[in-house]
Amino acid sequence: MAATLPAAGPAAAAADPQRLTVDLGASEGRVMLGANGSLYGLSDDGVPSDAVMEPLKITSISQKPEGGAQHPNGDALTVSKSFFRAGGGEINVMMQDIYAKWPYEDLGIDDYLPKVDKIVKEISAAPNSDRFVYIPFNEPDQIWYKLDVQDQAQYEKNRDRFFRDWKTVYQRIRAIDPDARIAGPNEAAYHSRLLKDFLAFTQRENVLPQVMTWHELGSGSLRDFQAHYDDYRGLEREAGVAPLKINIDEYANRRDLSVPGQLVQWVSMFERNKVYANMAYWDAAGNLSGHVVRSNIPNGGWWLFRWYAGLTGNTVKVTPPRPNTVDTLQGLASLDASRRQAQVLLGGADGDSDVVVQRVPRSVFGRTVTATVAEAAWSGYEGKHAAPRVLARTKVKVSDDGSVTVPLRGLHKMSAYRIVLTPGGSGTPSAATVPWSASYEAEDAAITDGKVYTQGTVSNANGYAASGTKDVGSLNQPGSKVAFTVNVPEDGTYDLGILYGNQSGGPATQKLIVDGADPVTVTYPSTENWTYRAKKDVGVRLTAGTHRLVLSKGDAEVTLDRIDLTVRTGAAGASYEATLADISGTPSYDYSSSAGVGTGALVLRSGDKAVFDVYAPRDGYYTVIPRASAAVKLALHGESVTAAPGRPLRLYLVAGNNRVAMTSGHSAVRSLDVSGDGSGDGSASGTLSYEGASATLTGGAKLVDSPHASAGSYIGWLGNSPSSTAEFTVDAPRSGRFMLVVHYAHNDRRDNGHAYNTDIMSRTADIGVGSAAPRKVTFKNTWSWDDYWTVGIPVDLAKGANKVTFGNAAAWAPNIDRIELGRVVG
Template sequence: MLPTMGSASAADPQRLTVDLAASEGPVTLGANGALYGLGDDGVPSDAALEPLKITSISQKPEGGAQHPNGDALSVSKSFFRNGGGEINVMMQDIYAKWPYEDLGIDDYLPKVDKITKQIAADPNSDRFVYIPFNEPDFIWYKLNLTDQAAYEVERDRFFAHWKTVYHRIRAIDPDAVIAGPNETGYYPRFLRDFLTFAQRENVLPQIMTWHELSSGSLRDFQGHYDNYRALERELGIGPLKINIDEYANRRDLSVPGQLVQWVSMFERNKVYANMAYWDAAGNLSGQVVRSNIPNGGWWFFRWYAGMTGDTVQVTPPQPNAIDTLQGLASLDASRRQAQVLLGGSAGDSDVVVRNVPRSVFGRTVTATVAEAAWSGYEGQHAAPQVLTRTKLKVADDGTVTVPLRGMSKMSAYRIVLTPGGSGTPSPATVPWSASYEAEDAAITAGQVYTQGTVSNANGYAASGTKDVGSLNQAASKVDFTVSVPKDGTYDLAILYGNQSGGPATQKLSVDGGDPVPVSYPSTENWTYRAKKDVGIRLTAGSHVVTLAKGDAEVTLDRIGLTARTGAPSASYEATLADISGRPSYDYSSSNGVGTGSLVLRTGDKAVFDVYAPRDGYFTVVSRASAPVKLRLHGETVTAAPGQPLRLYLVAGNNRVAMTAGHASVRSLDVSGNGSTTGTLAYEAASATLSGGAELVDSAHASGGSYIGSLGNSPSSTAEFTVNAPKSGRYLLVVQYAHNERRDNGHAYNTDIMSRTADITVDSGAPTRATFKNTWSWDDYWTQGVPVDLKKGSNTVTFGNATGWAPNIDRIELGRVVGQLAH
């Protein structure tokens, strides 16, 4: 059941209170960082990275042996061009082993010199932070010993090494920003000693760091923070900037309802924080699917990045408690917007917003409520569903109450309050949906496993904390009893895991009918959840939906059914877009969809994050008072008010920029299934190969073969001849696979590699594209690259002179601005 504006259930709703008059200071956006969040330049994509406005990330030094990618200088170009803040360099990740091999301080110091020289020579050296030691309380030193005398010996050894390394860094980079001590947790005895020593010896870090990794941190962090600030005051230090440079556990990452609990406490205290690195580099700690596709966690952080103005005080039902309803809120008086992000608990809640300023909002507000659901670590999530859009009267005491009913524990919710103005907002249209847990279904030859509980916080998240695995027998199946309200087509969403080594199938049947195969792409492991979407026709009433073993084992977590009401569509509200320049906000009318209008003038720009379920053409309509210009994939097109455009979108997120001479814009509306009508497609067999590149037969490739052994030599190329009907900007979509890995022997990280290819059109300059690992040599993903083609024959050549390119299955090209059907 989805939250509605209806009456409460029998139990009293929880109450979360927001006080718009109690400012906590400007929104910091400090809690959106990640350790090894970037894997390579382009992983994640610019379109996935830029919208999140990330303030800090942590990466290894250039050439570090801890992992095969994620080098700080290599990813810095991507990070900085997408508006990133600062990069923490984990200097000890120069070592290969975990815990780091202890070869003595004399072995470490030349490495410190080399790392510092590299960073100091970078044009953006002022945006790097040196972290000389990582978790020194248990790596190289024993700083948590209960025996005081033994502790002091270890402590003093660390202090001597800290001072030595600190001076080595400063000798090379006098303006270096140094962070530490970077313990595994918060240890007040050691911190008191460390700060006393560092102050006396003039080797204080400029940024204080420690880790908060257990579920208990949701309860204890506020006490840690308060204790630390009191310690600073007592010693006459700081206040120093704080970066909790590793936070959260596997069960938290990708889960909006978990993430809101962490982010709210960090933002409230204005500290910076980076999510931990438990799995593979390059997905922002589990928030990005493949390279460019949002999951539910990504949308939560996109909401967080959209908060402006000041944060304001939020009082949850149970402050500083594990796995409970928590939230954060902001007020931007200049934009006349208040936002509340909340989640972490199931059931009903009343969000009570106090001290709503009449001078900003007037006597009524429009309350827009949306949900970012959990879709798995690798499960795609469309633009969050708007659940309700309602005009509410501000009470005489300045209070507005927004009721949410039937909340999901794993979801996060956003409430946006804007002035009500005249008219009536269009009610949100929410299709019927229901979900069914695999562990509650009838299971044959399978086993229920418990995942991601507080007592097993480093386990992967699962819906309802359980899933069904070991479905590896011929008779293995799960029978779900479902009930739907009417005849029609339903979208079946299957949360699954597939560690079988390649695409795996199950047999889907309804009421014992003829089975049809469902194919599941590979995932990192059995519990690293992805989502498969399938359409099925059902008649009104009860049915048994069966998923039985096919050619390999698949783990099942949950299925969801949603009534299909037409082609997918979303309305992206202009007042919530990213802006530059000085546009104004007009809330005089709340009629229709949208929270008001954004008024663009010359020099202003609004950027919309537009989701596409697949590569292809979609219908885009500007709801504006005058023509606007849209820029997408380097192409600019004029959009007349209310008139459809046919634009090519890549799977996942697309950044669409809007400018105008003078236009009042309510929304950008996008609909469609991703049509490929009018695109150009070429299978691997049509390419001319040279220099060792070869055509390889494969049952999993779309045309029965792929191009392998491509690259690793200047002469190894694949050349496609492309006939373009018109000159202009096209999207080249490459369907590829590769599963190159380098096992660095780390205890728990999966060290996947990316591959690159240089793409050349005719005799032009090559474009380098990065292709993320697809988890299997037989699983094909897509990557979109904008190219310019002339009318008629063009050659598109793939190569890589110094390394292997991915295996290429096929290519497809579509003009960015397509022709509308007549």
């Protein structure tokens, strides 16, 4: 037997399956997690949230110096608070981002040096100063020094000027911060000629960097990086330089970001070579390079990095069908003998694949293994993605030659897949429930008054990703529409997922017409631009057979990429395997039975902790059940509750990722099961809801009419003065820890003329509850003044009336539509 991935959509091609081989006997060293970094991945304290950063175990990020004029946010010292609080590693400081223009204005080294002094003095005086790395120059092959010129004489002249300035700045940094770690030369692309000269000069002059950096941003980088790496290590050997730490501090093209199948290709080659790497900043700051929706919601790319962060032990050799080839099946794998787990991450190609795992150690796994296969799909840059669906759980006999073959069928090239191997034990894993699903490309539908555009190909690598590399735009005429012909297998309710773009400046609508029936209005929240894809979910009732689904122009233009139809089989839910949770302490792993989720049990004792990353599609109450042998304690949002094994709890989850910690005196835990969709409001769900009109407003704060606000108005002109406040009186049925959910909007941004970055800005509000000191909360830009997002804040309420006050004495607070409160333990 073998775990088989069921085909989805059109039948798989008849070609022989591609073969990806994993050798568990060929260790490549400890899992380093170096490739999960981001340039300007953080914009403010709270953007992104701690709950989406902590699970990723981010090893490095790159940010601008405090007060840098290049962008309105992302200052290294400011974001260091949340980064280090969330367990982050180190921060690269892009020192030249102190300048406002791009490319940087070249005012000479004498203008730059006082700025260097200021940056280094601030960082060296900061807590955790040893976790910052100085990058004095950015892309000197193109900016200021033109080191990529072909003419040798001109190159040497430019090179010598750069080397003089490198030495000057290096020594200036070290004079202020003697223990400083300095990185460079930080080229925009790999240049062997320059690096050979650079190593010779910096070694001779005693100004050798502690970290070697360059960028891999070319459409051919997936093909060329290995040769670049090998060449550089050869240059080190020739120069007699001990191997330096490498950080590829900008990598990937626009079409790669957010796409799990593309990102697997990058991550696998960086992890294999044990280098650190930060994804590029092509669009907006504060979303971990396109992998966090809003501030706390995962997309498909985030789940790939969550899987990556879950690798433990050593990485092992993986042989893909076509190594070092752009847009082909690639993978990485790990073996943790102490946990008795092997994991394989793969993706990047359509069709079928056989994953052959060789030299499976019998002393670790025994004679059978359980293979668990899951998929992280592409959901767009701003499309939420629930916990990856398990596609198969199967017990597999280890062959006489010590290998296990896991056939995967019907792979999608934009998806990533994870295979987890654990000892088989007794019993049978629960069969994976995979609902029927099909996808339909907009460009293949019947299009009226619209145009097909090509996006994100190898030749246009910095175009945005699109399913099938095409989308349909220019749907801006009165008769514009896209008609999909779909075929479903049974009567029922289907989830219709629409991948779209909306740059109209506010919520935009289309009309959904099913088989000529009365149109239903579909409202699309704003996106950064027409091709920065988000996902809208709509429920439709269909009978078995063929149907015509038409999306026609409503009040504004919307671009369409793809629709997905998935049969609704009951309440949404997921089982989070305990043996794959983050742990602290010294819990043990018990694989004597593969019943349930199939991956055995995690045995928690006093002092042990497991943390589960639990997804919620919206703010609200969910049913949480620990599958455990004895009572456990769950901690969420600062509240703790004891849970009996197998008994449901009603817990309030915020939209996106929720970190649920579990402890126990002694319990064998198989999973944490979560179900529900958070729907319902008011007294029916146990939440307290207050519209903006119920608040007492002072100073300049006032109600503003809006058709997009939930009750027709929002609180605007709030803050920018100590006297401008909004005070809600909330009536708590009992005392305890509540989640305060703020529905807000704002669209502050700064246009600095940068070639490709959208410089959105956050707003803050000081929120006071009762007599407690006000707490500053950050609210990310919502892309328009009429799109309302949510932020959840844990607060303590006394029984009865409580005052909740919003203000900002120094700047404008966001517009507030309404607030909701739900007790954490419902």
